[in-house]
């Protein structure tokens with residue numbers, strides 16, 4: 507059974523800004539883009555986060571590990587979330603991660619990516635897509651690397667999964683323009699204990715830079731060691747809504763499709 511004792515290897519508070527020259531209104535007619543994503547199939551995402559997003563008229567992306575008990579126990583609720591316009595993203599079935607390194611003691615032998623093959627990981631991810639499609643009927647979605655890991659048995663599985671997704675989320679914190687984004691390493695900011703003020707400051711940075719800002723949440727008011735207060739989360743939503751004239755807020759799959767089209771057009 508998965509133990510909730512892990513941490514991501516890096517915690518970056520300061521965003522690095524890669525955006526150099528900024529074209530105005532390059533994000534669906536807005537200055538910058540914001541994506542809210544929620545990892546690991548938590549009850550709090552259904553019970554607290556989704557109502558908060560809906561109250562602000564925002565749609566987010568929920569990266570589900572479909573082998574987790576919270577997926578099976580609440581199938582109807584996850585389906586309702588998708589019907590409501592949120593993206594159900596792929597976060598594998600059983601959340602395998604590379605073990606055998608400091609901070610990864612919680613990774614079980616059976617779910618240690620360092621002992622898996624690329625083929626096994628691709629099978630796992632493919633089956634997860636099938637299960638999510640049964641639930642939401644969608645054939646396009648995005649992936650989130652578990653623990654940010656991109657290798658199985660020491661080999662990269664990034665290229666083999668490209669045909670399965672519009673894009674995949676990584677864990678480097680950076681603001682980028684549509685042209686700069688690597689669709690299979692979409693940058694994100696891990697939200698872990700920041701204050702509302704620290705989070706809203708990043709929104710201002712994104713607007714100034716004209717970049718894509720992805721907030722990666724796990725626990726929101728509990729249920730995961732990587733956590734942020736519900737009040738800070740909701741204050742962030744308030745702030746983004748207040749700045750909505752300058753911000754495009756959408757699920758990851760919509761933003762990834764937009765980037766894909768923008769990059770294809772410029773070739």
Ligand SMILES: [Zn+2]
Pocket residue numbers: 545546597601652653
């Ligand atoms: Zn995860």
